[in-house]
Amino acid sequence: MSASSPSQAKEQDDDTKPLWTYVTKVKSVAGGGNYEIKCNICDFTFNGSYTRVRAHLLKMTGKGVRVCQKVTVAKLIDLKKIDNEATLRVESLGVDPKKRKASSVENAFNLQARETPDHEIARMFYSSGLPFHLARNPHYRKAFAYAANNQISGYQPPGYNKLRTTLLQNERRHVENLLQPIKNAWSQKGVSIVSDGWSDLQRRSLINFMVVTESGPMFLKAIDCSNEIKDKDFIAKHMREVIMEVGHSNVVRIVMDNAAVCKVAGLIIEAEFPSIYWTSCVVHTLNLALKNICATKNTEKKIMLLMKNRFKQLKKGLQEMVISDQWSSYKEDDVAKAKFVKDTLLDDKWWDKVDYILSFTSPIYDVLRRTNTEASSLHLVYEMWDSMIEKVKNVIYQYERKEESEGSTFYEIVHSILIDRWTKSSTPLHCLAHSLNPRYYSHEWLSEDCNRVPPHQDMGLTRERLKCFKRFFPDVNVRRKVNIEFANFSDGREGFDDLDSLNDRVQMDPKAWWLVHGINAPILQKIAL
Template sequence: MDSASASAGSGSGSISSSSQTNAVDTNNPLWSYVTKLEKLGDHGGNTLWQCNFCSVVKKSSYTRVRGHLLKLSNGIGPCKNVTKEVLATMKKLDEEAKARMKENEPKKVPLPPSTRSSGFVLEGYETKKQRTSGSRSETISPVEKAFDRGKRDQLHAEIARMFYSGGVPFNLARNPYYVSSYQFAANNPLSGYIPPGYNLLRTTLLQQEKTNVERLLQPIKGTWREKGVSIVSDGWSDSQRRPLINFMAVTEGGPMFLKAVDCSGDTKDKYFICDLLKDVIEEVGPENVVQVITDNAKNCAGAGLLIEGLYPNKSWTPCVVHTLNLALQNICAAKNVENNQVTYDECSWITIIADDVSFIKNYIMNHSMRLAIFNDFVPLKLLSVASTRFASVMVMLKRFKLLKTSLQTMVISPRWNSYREDDTGKAKFVKEKVLDDIWWDEIDYILSFTSPMYDMLRICDTDKPCLHLVYDMWDTMIEKVKVAIYRHEGKRHEDSSTFYEVVYAILVDRWNKNNTPLHCLAHSLNPRYYSDEWLHEGPSRVPPHKDVEVARERMKCMKRYFPNSADRSKANMEFANFSSKAGEFGDSDSIHDRYAMDPKSWWVTYGASAPLLQSVALKLLVQPSSSSCSERNWSTYSFVHSAKRNKMTPKRAEDLVFIHSNLRLLSRRTRQYMEGQTKMWDIAGDAFDTFGDVGDLEIAQLSLDEPELEAVVFTDDGDDGEIGDEAMED
């Protein structure tokens, strides 16, 4: 019985009219012995089929069809109606197909034997040396060199083609994990190796890597009890408008992503947020947590107070960067309302300047011809700054100041004067403003008196420990603002200034809402603020133990840390010795090093005589003061939830962000992070697209502690993009 008769025989009556005639498949010839009923999926996958001999209906791939017909143990029952003659015919067809497929496979030309690796070496990374026999010379022959060079060139081309076809950001080439993967492949030949596919990457390997990252994070978690942890949280909505709240644990070593919670369908009031924070605190360990940092929203503030009630020795700390940004908004975008009339009268001119700059920027960028003229005259790009970004007005004005000369050259050029294709009134307005010296003087003045606020915001908008610096920075910032305003107005220090009084009132009001007992205790434990050098830097400076406000708030915090009166008395005595430089703290080296030595190092060196106070100091002196790391983490979520990935489930996205964020944390702790071509490989963030227009950079995902980022990342000179020392200077 041949295949034709078999097809026409059994089962023909039971097959519906929708059955198709099987096309001849030379690589899979046994398909002709079954009838395909339905193809599932567009490419590969399973097919619904019916055996032409026994009429059994199955859903499987060709492998199971082959096992059924050839009576193999491939996880499917054998066909009992196949005769020996037909079985022999099918086996012959199967063997011929195998031989044909093997003949058509690409030929693998073996590399000549060599004592060295393929030469795929990247600075900063060691390659694995292959063992060689002692009889072979280590000198590579010209033939071998030519052979290796050809293979390397082909591999380079294959890798480049992957980048170009997939729109992969070029910054990936600086990723050490990209480098190590190819080095491993080059040093460990795996014949016939096929990279992991779509499903394997998003399921099994993803979970394996998450487990691996959790294991690598254990040494960091082991330091939490001694160094303390800050729980940092922020909210966001993904591309499908699902509300998410993320939680990070920040230590001296950097921010660790813990989890993100999908809050869809929940009322995000203070009780709900408090419950989430409580779960995270219990997960991290209440004994390890120093503070909880959130933004200044009313529900977050309420949740923070509830947490302080549940955990008396924990503090809720409002994000100082949010506080500074709100102060800048009050000054640079004053609202014209009845109870804000004085502020509006004094500050509305700043809003007018900011609106002018925004209009000029939009006028140039929103038309291709005008933008082309601009690009011919201006070496830098205009920034499209998100209005929600910290200090957005300052960032925009700073960029315009850099472009002043180029903008003036542009508007007096013949090309600008001859361009009359749209509203000449707007073009005239732009020209008048750009050539107006008084207008530029006002921009200079805004940048001058807001510079201390911007500088403080930059310092705090990092993951670096600065909780112990905030109190002094705020006082110093207000003094510098006064100096800038009085210098511009030509007034003496004792004179009054209505404009300064308005600015001062805004800054003090914001500080009163931000200041906490924890700030005061951390300030009091910084040995630098007791040194003669620091006290002589300003006429109004006093040591923390002589500041009434600081002392009052410090005592509140001491009661939280030491609820037992005996322990508190001992801790207070230790503080008395520390602040008055008595006992062991009166040592000449201890006094001398208070000003110059890092506060934490000072306590490690000289604090043994005050064990209770030393334990608190070593925790507080390494804590952050902002939730910026949590906010920057949303750029990673935005990257994961891009348009190409918006079908991803929240759980899988969370796992990706967990791995993505924490691998970067681990990488930054290695020596290689500051060396070679992979130096600071992750500084560009996630949102830089190979095909994107880097000129219209939306800096909402960038931290203000990276002011030279644009010059570092967006190079056109064809080099490797390595970051020079000058780029790291503040």
């Protein structure tokens, strides 16, 4: 069989086997579907089928063929993308490509038959105003693939009433069953209840409530408060209902906005449930700190940091724009504005100022990004905030060319803003979480900075930690046991003096460390986890 035969050409055009286009079939050889194949990229010749073509081009070892030596990393990425797309096409059809051989008449009939449902589905999208990305929904694709590949005589899709009643109730039960393992872990690990206000597309004022654990966030409910006065009592009332739904003994803290009304509502909850702490959102706190810094005269009134960051990325392109011939056509519209833009973009001092602003705000953005995730960071916030302030100071002092012993008016302003925001948002819970992080007792961490001390030797941390213990353990005898456990943990004795326990303090994730080495302090272990 020649390489140009109709059957080979047909296989060459098969969109489920796109890598055929990168090789040449020299001739057919013994064995069904096998050919003498020549790679168009490296000219290597081998015998086999499409399986070996994939192995050769995608550099899959152990497949009985040498990998292509001339496929670069970039080319390999492109080839894998093409191969993955073909796999998805096969899966969406729900048909094994090896079983898809059919006559030309059957193929023509299938194409015509497929056009009818395609048009009907398209009209459903157009007539109902459905977003096109619905077509990427796996349940949408799975439903049609299942219906196409299974003979269900007389099947009709669910109607209006069935969708909003029976099927909706079934799906709710299905989702609740999926969430049950997460709920079962609440009593063991504790949860944080997170609440925030927002507006939907109909501009309704909503407040949502979510439960967050180490497994991730879980949405509880959203309430419409469009016609309500969102005062402290209103917020506390709904937060109280959520706490009772979750179980107050399972709740460690509530996280809300930094607004004054939210803080007062949090204090109401703390008074009613002594074991629950209110904490502000760290990300919101950092945003407010940046806003305060940007409002100072030293950094220009209401400066847009994100825009400046984008300007920095586009610096070369912006400068080329204002010196291009096309810029003259814009000058005619507003000469003064065009001159100001051009002079600014070509001014090295202005770009130095942009670099400086981005440099001293970069540590703040780094902490913002690290805390703006689903991962728990309560045990890291205290140290991150201290390190952030120190990095900001280093950038400002380096820019102003000042020694450590000298004063800086601008740094004093920034420092006071950051300290003020931390003071308003920090709680004893942050200090307790920091105190239970084994990393901060390790020799490696302490030796990084001569000013560092372990948490149990820090007066402020100790005072706040003891406040936590008194709230969590009102019984004096239980609290005494906890203090003894903490003494053993912090001093590395009575079960915590094991060599692995000491070495792992800096090497292991804090939660993993408590799981492995915390058995000698069962009460503290439960708090840490």
